[in-house]
Amino acid sequence: MLSLCLSVLLSALDLTIITTTIPSIVSTFHSASGYTWIGGAYTLAYAAATPIWGTIADIWGRKPVILIAMGIFLAGSLLCALAPTMDVLLAGRVFQGLGGSGMVPIGALSFTVLLLYLHVPNPRTPLTTGLQAIDWPGILLILSSAVMILLALDLGDAIYPWSSATIICLIIFGILTMSLFAVNEYKLARNPIIPFHLFSSPTKAAPYIVFACNNYVFIGLAYYLPLYAQSVLAASALSSGLYLLPLIVSSALSAAAAGIYMQQTGRYLPVMYIAQILLMLGTGLLINLHFETSLTRLIIFQTLAGIGVGMNIDAPILAAQAATTVRDTAAVTATMGFVRSLATAIAVVVGGVVFQNEMSAANTSLVDRLGGDTELAGEFDGDLAASNVERIGGLEVGEQVVVRETYFGALRMVWVMYVAFAGLASVGTLFVRKIDLRRESEGVVLGVERGRGNGVRGEVEMVDISGRSRS
Numbered sequence: 464m465l466s467l468c469l470s471v472l473l474s475a476l477d478l479t480i481i482t483t484t485i486p487s488i489v490s491t492f493h494s495a496s497g498y499t500w501i502g503g504a505y506t507l508a509y510a511a512a513t514p515i516w517g518t519i520a521d522i523w524g525r526k527p528v529i530l531i532a533m534g535i536f537l538a539g540s541l542l543c544a545l546a547p548t549m550d551v552l553l554a555g556r557v558f559q560g561l562g563g564s565g566m567v568p569i570g571a572l573s574f575t576v577l578l579l580y581l582h583v584p585n586p587r588t589p590l591t592t593g594l595q596a597i598d599w600p601g602i603l604l605i606l607s608s609a610v611m612i613l614l615a616l617d618l619g620d621a622i623y624p625w626s627s628a629t630i631i632c633l634i635i636f637g638i639l640t641m642s643l644f645a646v647n648e649y650k651l652a653r654n655p656i657i658p659f660h661l662f663s664s665p666t667k668a669a670p671y672i673v674f675a676c677n678n679y680v681f682i683g684l685a686y687y688l689p690l691y692a693q694s695v696l697a698a699s700a701l702s703s704g705l706y707l708l709p710l711i712v713s714s715a716l717s718a719a720a721a722g723i724y725m726q727q728t729g730r731y732l733p734v735m736y737i738a739q740i741l742l743m744l745g746t747g748l749l750i751n752l753h754f755e756t757s758l759t760r761l762i763i764f765q766t767l768a769g770i771g772v773g774m775n776i777d778a779p780i781l782a783a784q785a786a787t788t789v790r791d792t793a794a795v796t797a798t799m800g801f802v803r804s805l806a807t808a809i810a811v812v813v814g815g816v817v818f819q820n821e822m823s824a825a826n827t828s829l830v831d832r833l834g835g836d837t838e839l840a841g842e843f844d845g846d847l848a849a850s851n852v853e854r855i856g857g858l859e860v861g862e863q864v865v866v867r868e869t870y871f872g873a874l875r876m877v878w879v880m881y882v883a884f885a886g887l888a889s890v891g892t893l894f895v896r897k898i899d900l901r902r903e904s905e906g907v908v909l910g911v912e913r914g915r916g917n918g919v920r921g922e923v924e925m926v927d928i929s930g931r932s933r934s
Contacts, residue, residue, distance in 0.1 A: 480704075481501065481502070481505075482502070482685050482686050482689050482707070483689045483700050483701070483703045483704035483707065484700050485497070485498055485501050485502070485686075485689070485690075485849075486498070486689070486690060486693050486694075486700065486849065486850075486852040486853065487700045487853065488501060488552070489501070489549075489849060489850040490850055490851065490852065490853045490854075492548065492549040492552070493850065494549040494850055497549050497552075497553075497849075497850060498690075498815060498849035498850060499811060499812055499815035499816075499846075499849075500553055501552070501553065501556060502682075502686055502811040503613065503808060503811050503812045503815075504553045504556040504557050504560065505556040505557070505559055505560040505563070506560065506682070506804060506807045506808035506810075506811055507557075507560065507609060507610065507613060507808040508556070508557040508558075508559075508560025508561045508564070509560040509561075509563055509564040509804040509807070509808070510560075510564075510609060510801065510804035510805040510807070510808045511561075511602070511605065511606040511609060512560065512561045512564040512565070513564040513797070513800045513801040513804045515564075515597070515602055515656070516528055516532060516564055516565040519597065528565055529565055531565070532561075532562045532563075532564070532565020533562065533565070534562070535558055535561050535562030535565070536558070536559055536561075536562025536563050536565075537562070538558055538562075539555045539556065539557070539558025539559035539560075539561070539562055540555070540559060541555075542554060542555030542558060543555035543556060543559065564800070564804060597654070598647075598648075598652045598653070598654055598655055598656050600647050600651070600652070601644060601647050601648055601652050601655060601656045601657075602656065604640055604641075604643050604644035604647060605641075605644050605656070605657075607637075607640050608637050608638075608640035608641040608644060609637075609805065609808065610637075611633045611634075611636055611637035611640065612633070612634065612637035612638070612641075613808065613809065613812045614633055615630050615633035615634045615637060616809075616812050616813060616816050618630060618633075619816070622846075645659070656797075656801070657798055657801065658791070658794050658798070660791075661783070661787060661791065661794065661795060661798055664786075665894045666786050666894060666895065666896045667783065667786045667787065668894075669782075669891045669892070669893075669894035669895045670779040670780070670782040670783035670786070670891075670895055671779070671783060671798070671799065671802050672887070672888065672891035673735065673739075673775065673779045673782075673888045673891040673892050673895065674775070674779035674780065674783075674799055674802060674803060674806075675802045675803065675805070675806040676806070676884045676885065676887050676888035676891065677738075677742065677771075677772055677775045677776075677779070677885075677888050678802075678803045678806045678807055678810075679806040679807065679809065679810040679881075679884050680742065680746060680768070680772065680810070680881045680884050680885050680888070681710075681714070681768075681772040682806075682807040682810045682811060683810040683811070683814045683877070683880075683881045683884075684710060684746070684765075684768060684881065685707065685710065685711075686810075686811050686814060687814055687818070687874060687877050688703075688706065688707055688710065688765070689703040689704070689706070689707055690818075690849065690852065690870075690874065691870075691871075691874050692706040692707075693852050693853075694852045694855065694867060694870040694871075694874075695754070695867050695870050695871045695874070696758075697855070697856065697863075697867070706758065706761065707765075709761075709762045709765040709766045709769060710765040710766070710768060710769040710772075711769065712769070713765070713766045713767075713769030713770045713773060714769040714770070714772045714773035714776075715773060716770075716773065717769065717770040717771075717772075717773030717774045718773035718774065718776045718777065719773075720774075721734045721738070721773065721774040721775075721776075721777065721778065722777055725777065725778065725781060730897075731778040731781045731782050731785075732782075732895060732897050734774050734775070734778045735774075735775060735778045735779065735782070735892050735895060736892060737771075737774060738770075738771045738772070738773075738774035738775040738778065739771065739775070739885070739888055739889040739892050740771070740889075741767050741768070741770050741771035741774070742767075742768055742771025742772060742775070742885045742888070742889075743771070743882070743885050743886060743889055744767050744768075744771075745764050745765065745766070745767030745768025745769070745770075745771055746764075746768050746878060746881050746882045746885045747882050747885075748760075748763075748764040748767065749764050749768075749878040749881075749882075750875060750878050750879055750882065752764070752875075754867070754868055754871050771885075775888075779799070779895075780795070780796065780799050782895050782898075783795045783799065784796075785898035786896070786898060813880070814877050814880070814881075815846075815849070817876055817877050817880050818848070818849070818873050818874065818876075818877050819845045819846045819848065819849075820845075821872065821873035821874075821876045821877075822843060822844060822845055822848040822869065822870075822873045823844055823845040825869050825872060825873060826840055826841070826843070826844040826845070828869075829843065829865065829866070829869050832865045833862060833865060839858075839862070842854055843866055843869065843870075848870070848873070855867065
């Protein structure tokens with residue numbers, strides 16, 4: 464239990480440490496696209512690897528998979544720490560994402576705890592048999608599709624015009640590859656990484672939409688609120704991390720409170736309704752921020768959004784599991800993980816696209832307000848804006864105000880985009896139905912024959928959602 468809890472701590476540390484230091488990192492490496500892709504490389508690799516780890520864990524068992532994933536994550540962390548260039552850093556982030564999606568515990572202490580004390584059933588599946596059972600075509604198709612679509616979104620208008628052949632081809636072939644992935648999963652794959660029967664009705668599909676949109680908003684805020692703090696409020700990297708605490712702490716506490724409530728009552732719909740109201744309110748109020756240095760409003764708005772996000776961390780998963788059979792519980796959890804990681808990858812990239820486009824659109828006005836200094840204004844144009852945040856502090860006071868107001872306006876449109884996704888999550892919540900959660904677990908079936916019930920059955924304690932043991 465300790466080692467698995469530390470895996471959650473690791474994810475939180477990666478989120479809160481990286482997001483606050485990205486402006487300093489991209490300034491050091493003078494990388495225009497670094498702000499988007501330091502986060503995007505990790506989340507895209509995380510998204511691509513999530514269904515792979517889920518499939519491998521079902522075939523060979525949980526413990527060896529977690530240990531292997533930890534080794535990959537630690538190798539990626541070392542590569543990031545020693546990176547001499549942005550390209551090497553991004554490569555390290557990819558390895559971190561690949562390992563992180565396997566729920567990696569932190570450091571050697573957790574490795575030892577896992578090795579000695581994590582006891583879960585492990586089927587003795589032969590290596591060749593296990594490799595043959597993995598849906599390799601599905602993995603290749605979903606990874607290729609995600610990379611092409613996200614590259615198109617990131618490169619469009621920043622490097623290539625939206626009407627260019629490069630962008631059009633990336634979008635068309637990305638959609639085509641996604642269609643082929645759907646056909647493969649629905650018709651061809653023996654062990655699909657995403658079982659399509661999980662989405663066979665609005666009631667079954669709605670929790671995934673809610674979960675994806677909530678994570679989209681949360682990760683987006685976690686990445687761009689530090690940029691707001693450093694560019695608009697003139698905060699340092701360390702201070703911007705402190706400014707992010709209301710969002711992180713409120714989400715953690717509300718997640719715990721919601722979990723206790725659902726365990727005691729077996730009711731998840733009230734939690735989802737209240738969560739969406741608070742998330743809509745918190746993100747919507749961010750649009751109403753004034754250009755000022757006062758932190759009171761920012762703290763209150765972040766706290767509201769954080770409570771909304773935290774309350775909906777587990778509720779959609781329970782709703783999805785309640786709408787399916789017990790045998791699909793593991794598939795639901797793995798699919799939710801994939802949906803979450805893909806949503807976070809898209810959130811970082813799309814947020815960067817919106818911000819860059821708004822800074823480009825405002826550049827003409829910025830030139831005029833800077834007295835016609837096109838060279839200075841060009842340093843904050845489009846994809847250069849995120850990498851030149853530290854440059855603002857070296858300007859004259861009047862110039863600083865003008866540039867900070869430009870950042871403020873661009874980031875306001877980023878908040879608008881996240882409010883739209885919070886609204887989409889609210890609509891999805893309306894399709895979630897109340898289903899009794901009080902039922903017994905039938906165990907977890909592992910191995911290559913798990914889909915037909917011939918694998919290794921894990922031993923679990925029979926517990927209903929109210930917490931009364933029934934072993």
